[in-house]
Amino acid sequence: xxxxxxxxxxxxxxxxxxxxxxxxxxxxxxxxxxxxxxxxxxxxxxxxxxxxxxxxxxxxxxxxxxxxxxxxxxxxxxxxxxxxxxxxxxxxxxxxxxxxxxxxxxxxxxxxxxxxxxxxxxxxxxxxxxxxxxxxxxxxxxxxxxxxxxxxxxxxxxxxxxxxxxxxxxxxxxxxxxxxxxxxxxxxxxxxxxxxxxxxxxxxxxxxxxxxxxxxxxxxxxxxxxxxxxxxxxxxxxxxxxxxxxxxxxxxxxxxxxxxxxxxxxxxxxxxxxxxxxxxxxxxxxxxxxxxxxxxxxxxxxxxxxxxxxxxxxxxxxxxxxxxxxxxxxxxxxxxxxxxxxxxxxxxxxxxxxxxxxxxxxxxxxxxxxxxxxxxxxxxxxxxxxxxxxxxxxxxxxxxxxxxxxxxxxxxxxxxxxxxxxxxxxxxxxxxxxxxxxxxxxxxxxxxxxxxxxxxxxxxxxxxxxxxxxxxxxxxxxxxxxxxxxxxxxxxxxxxxxxxxxxxxxxxxxxxxxxxxxxxxxxxxxxxxxxxxxxxxxxxxx
Numbered sequence: 001x002x003x004x005x006x007x008x009x010x011x012x013x014x015x016x017x018x019x020x021x022x023x024x025x026x027x028x029x030x031x032x033x034x035x036x037x038x039x040x041x042x043x044x045x046x047x048x049x050x051x052x053x054x055x056x057x058x059x060x061x062x063x064x065x066x067x068x069x070x071x072x073x074x075x076x077x078x079x080x081x082x083x084x085x086x087x088x089x090x091x092x093x094x095x096x097x098x099x100x101x102x103x104x105x106x107x108x109x110x111x112x113x114x115x116x117x118x119x120x121x122x123x124x125x126x127x128x129x130x131x132x133x134x135x136x137x138x139x140x141x142x143x144x145x146x147x148x149x150x151x152x153x154x155x156x157x158x159x160x161x162x163x164x165x166x167x168x169x170x171x172x173x174x175x176x177x178x179x180x181x182x183x184x185x186x187x188x189x190x191x192x193x194x195x196x197x198x199x200x201x202x203x204x205x206x207x208x209x210x211x212x213x214x215x216x217x218x219x220x221x222x223x224x225x226x227x228x229x230x231x232x233x234x235x236x237x238x239x240x241x242x243x244x245x246x247x248x249x250x251x252x253x254x255x256x257x258x259x260x261x262x263x264x265x266x267x268x269x270x271x272x273x274x275x276x277x278x279x280x281x282x283x284x285x286x287x288x289x290x291x292x293x294x295x296x297x298x299x300x301x302x303x304x305x306x307x308x309x310x311x312x313x314x315x316x317x318x319x320x321x322x323x324x325x326x327x328x329x330x331x332x333x334x335x336x337x338x339x340x341x342x343x344x345x346x347x348x349x350x351x352x353x354x355x356x357x358x359x360x361x362x363x364x365x366x367x368x369x370x371x372x373x374x375x376x377x378x379x380x381x382x383x384x385x386x387x388x389x390x391x392x393x394x395x396x397x398x399x400x401x402x403x404x405x406x407x408x409x410x411x412x413x414x415x416x417x418x419x420x421x422x423x424x425x426x427x428x429x430x431x432x433x434x435x436x437x438x439x440x441x442x443x444x445x446x447x448x449x450x451x452x453x454x455x456x457x458x459x460x461x462x463x464x465x466x467x468x469x470x471x472x473x474x475x476x477x478x479x480x481x482x483x484x485x486x487x488x489x490x491x492x493x494x495x496x497x498x499x500x501x502x503x504x505x506x507x508x509x510x511x512x513x514x515x516x517x518x519x520x521x522x523x524x525x526x527x528x529x530x531x532x533x534x535x536x537x538x539x540x541x542x
Contacts, residue, residue, distance in 0.1 A: 027256045027269055031190055032138050036257060036268055040139060040250060043259045043266060044175060047248055051263040054247045060172040062087050064162060065108075065150040066143040067120065069136045077133055079108070079116040079149065089143035091173035092132045093242040093249070095233045096148075096320070097184020102126060105186070107148045110155055120149065127188035128179045131252075134190065135177055145169060148185070160327075160417045160424060167331030170245035178243075181254040183232040189252040224267055227253035228260075237317040237324060241332045303340035304354040308392035310336075311349070311361075315389045323377050323424070325349075325384040330422040347412055348382040348425050356405035356486055357394065360500050362453065362469070362520050364389040369472045378425050379414070380516040381503075381541055386471050394487070394499050404488035406531070407434035410538065429514075429542045435485040435531040436505070436539065442468065442481050454500075454522055458483065465530050468504050468521035475518045478506045482515065485531040489523050513539040 028036050047054050062082040066089050070077045096102075105126045108116060122130055129146055136144045152158040162169075170176060179189040203211040228251050233239055243249065251258040259266040314329055326349055333346055344351050350358035361383045363369045369388030371380075378384035414421070414428035443457040454467035456476070466483065470476050482505045489501040500520035508514040523530055 029192070031192065031252060031257055032135065037138055039268055040257070040259075043250075043261075044248065047261050047263065051261060053262045056171055056247060058168070058172055059086055060088065060174065061085065061168075062089055062143060063145050063150060063165065063169050066145050067133070067149060068142060069133045069144050072134075072137050076122055077120045077144075078118060079113075079120060080143070081117065087143060088141060088174040089145055090132075090136050090139075090141055091145040091170055091176045091246070092128070092147075092179065093170075093176050093233070093239055093246070094128045094132075094146075094179035094185060094189075095183055095231075095236050095239070097186065097232075102148070102185060107153045108151065110152055113152065116149070125149070126185035128182050128185045131179070131188050131190045132177055139175075141174070145173065163327045164330060164418050164420065164423050166241070166327075167245055167334045170242050170331065171247065171335070173246060174248070176242065176246035176249045178228075178233065178249050178251045180228050180231055180233050180251040180258075193254045224253075224256065224258060225265075227251075227255065228258060235318050237314070237319040237328045240314050240317055241329060245331050245335065304351060304357065305392075306340065307336055307351065308358075308361075311383060312389070312391045315383065319387070322387045325387075326378060326425060327423045333422050334420070345412070346421050347430070348378050348414060349384045350382065352409065352412075355409050356407050357392070359407070359503060360394050360486055360520065361390045361392055362500055363471050364391065366470050366473050366519070371472050371474065376425075376427060379429065379542055380518075381430070382425075384425075385517075388472075404490075406485045406488055407432055408536075429540045431538060432541050433536050433538050435534040435536055436482050437531060437534050439465075439481045439483060442476070442478075442504075444476075454520070458504075458521060460530070463527070464524060465527040466502065466521045466523045468519055469500075470504070470519040471517065475506075478518055480507050481505070481518060482507060483521060483530075484515075489528055491525065491528065508542065513537065514542060515539055516542050 030036070061084040064082060064084070066080050066082060067077050068080045106112065106116070106120070106124045122133065126148070129149065132144060132146065136142075151162045179187075181187070181193065182189045201211070201213050228234060231253075247262060249260040251260065257268040310332065311329070315325075319325065319328070329349070333349075337344060337346060341351055341353065344353045346352075347355065359381055363386065365388070369386045371386050383390045409430055409432055411431040412428075413431065415426040416422075417424035417426060437460065440459045440461055443459065454469050456468045456470070457464045458466040458468050458481075484503045484505050485501070486503055487501040500522055502521040502523065504518040504521050505515040506518050508516060
C-alpha cells in the first residue's frame with residue numbers, strides 16, 4: 001500500500017495516531033534527524049518512567065571496558081577500563097558477517113590494548129562501529145559497549161570471562177542499538193537502502209503559480225517487523241539472547257526506526273501494537289498460571305518446558321563457531337535460573353532436576369546435523385554437541401504422564417571454564433544409573449518419511465524391539481549399539497512417532513560401562529517389557 005499527499009508540516013508529521021489504519025506520519029529520510037532524535041529520547045524517557053517490567057533490579061554498572069565516544073568536534077573515541085562504577089551506557093548488537101569482515105579494521109587485541117586506551121582512530125574501525133558512535137554522540141550519551149572493541153579478541157581467558165558476563169552487559173544497558181539492516185560489520189546501518197519517502201514536485205497546468213510537493217511513502221505498518229525478523233541479524237546465534245536480555249532496543253532497519261522494549265513496540269511512523277508473535281518468546285515474562293489453581297509441581301516443571309521452547313528456537317540460529325553454543329545461551333541460562341528454577345544445577349545446557357526429560361532431545365533432521373570431528377563442543381548427551389535444530393517432543397505430554405523416568409544421576413564430573421557452570425564445558429562425564437541392553441544390529445533406514453522420524457529398525461536377536469534415529473547420519477556406522485531406558489513406555493506410547501522413550505548409545509572402545517550418545521529410540525508395542533530383564537547398572541556417560 002502506498003500513500004501520497006502534500007508534504008506534511010512538522011506538526012502533522014509528529015501526529016502519531018493512525019487514521020483508517022494508515023499512519024499519518026511519514027518516515028524521515030535521515031534516521032538521525034532532529035525529529036527522530038526527539039522521538040528516541042521520548043521512547044527512552046517514557047519507558048524509564050512508566051514501564052515497571054523494563055526496569056532491572058540490578059544497579060546498572062559499566063562493563064569491564066567501554067568506549068568513551070568523545071565528541072564529533074574532533075575528540076576521537078578511546079577505550080576505557082572501568083571499575084564497574086554505576087553509569088549509563090549503550091550497547092551494540094550486530095551481525096559480524098564472514099571471518100574476513102574485519103580485514104583492514106581494528107579489533108581489540110593484546111597488542112593494541114594500550115594504544116586504544118589512548119585513542120581509537122574512528123576511520124580505522126568497521127562501519128557499523130562508526131555508525132554506532134555517531135548515534136551515541138547524537139543522543140548525548142557518553143559510553144558505548146561493542147564486543148569486538150571491548151573484549152580482547154586474541155585472549156581466550158578474557159573472552160571466557162567477558163562472555164560469562166553477557167547477561168549483565170545487555171540487561172544493564174540503558175539502550176541496545178541494533179544494526180538490524182547490516183549483514184556484516186562493514187555494511188553500516190545509517191544509510192537507508194529502501195527509500196522511505198519519494199518527493200514528487202508538481203506545478204499547475206493552467207496556473208503555473210500553483211506548485212508544491214507530494215510525498216509518497218510505502219505504508220509499512222504490517223510489514224515493519226519483517227524488517228527485523230527477515231534479516232541476517234535475526235538468524236545469528238549470539239543475537240538471540242542479546243535481543244531477549246535487552247530491556248530496550250532501537251532497530252535501524254532498511255527504511256524506518258523500530259522501538260522494542262518489554263512493554264511496547266513503536267516506530268517512527270506510528271505507535272503500533274505489541275507483536276509478540278513476530279519475535280522470540282519472552283522467557284522473562286512471568287508465567288500466567290495461577291498458583292492456587294495448579295499443583296506446585298506442575299508449575300515447576302512447566303518452567304523447564306519454557307527452557308526447551310527457548311532452546312528449540314535458539315538451535316535454529318547460525319554459528320560461525322559451533323563451540324559458541326553454550327556461551328551464547330549462558331546469559332539466558334543465568335536469568336532463567338534466577339527467575340524460574342532457583343537452586344537447580346545447570347549441566348551443559350540442561351537442568352539437574354529435569355535431567356531425564358532434558359536428555360530426550362530429538363534432532364529435526366539427522367541428514368543436516370553434524371558432530372564435532374575435531375575439538376570438543378560439549379558432552380554427547382547435551383543438545384550442544386551437535387550443530388542443528390533440536391526439540392523436546394515429550395514436553396507436549398501432560399506432566400502427570402511424564403513422571404515415570406527410569407534413570408538417575410549419581411555424580412556430575414563435568415569441567416567448566418567458570419565456577420558458575422553456565423558457559424564453556426571443557427570435558428568430563430556424568431555417572432548415572434539405569435537399565436541398559438545391547439542390540440544385535442541396526443538395519444539401514446527405510447525411506448525417509450515426512451511423519452515418522454524413527455526410521456532405523458533396532459534388532460535384538462531375531463526380533464525388532466524398537467525404532468530409532470541417529471543424531472547425525474554419520475553415526476550409523478557404529479558397531480556396538482546399546483539402548484538406555486529413560487522413560488517407562490506404556491501401551492499406546494509407541495504410536496506417537498515424535499515421543500522418544502530411550503537413548504541409543506555406543507560403548508567407548510576399550511572401556512567397560514562408558515558410553516556416548518548416538519540418538520533416540522522408541523520401543524515397538526510388543527516389546528514394552530524389553531528392559532524388564534535388565535537390572536539397573538551404574539555407567540559413565542560422556
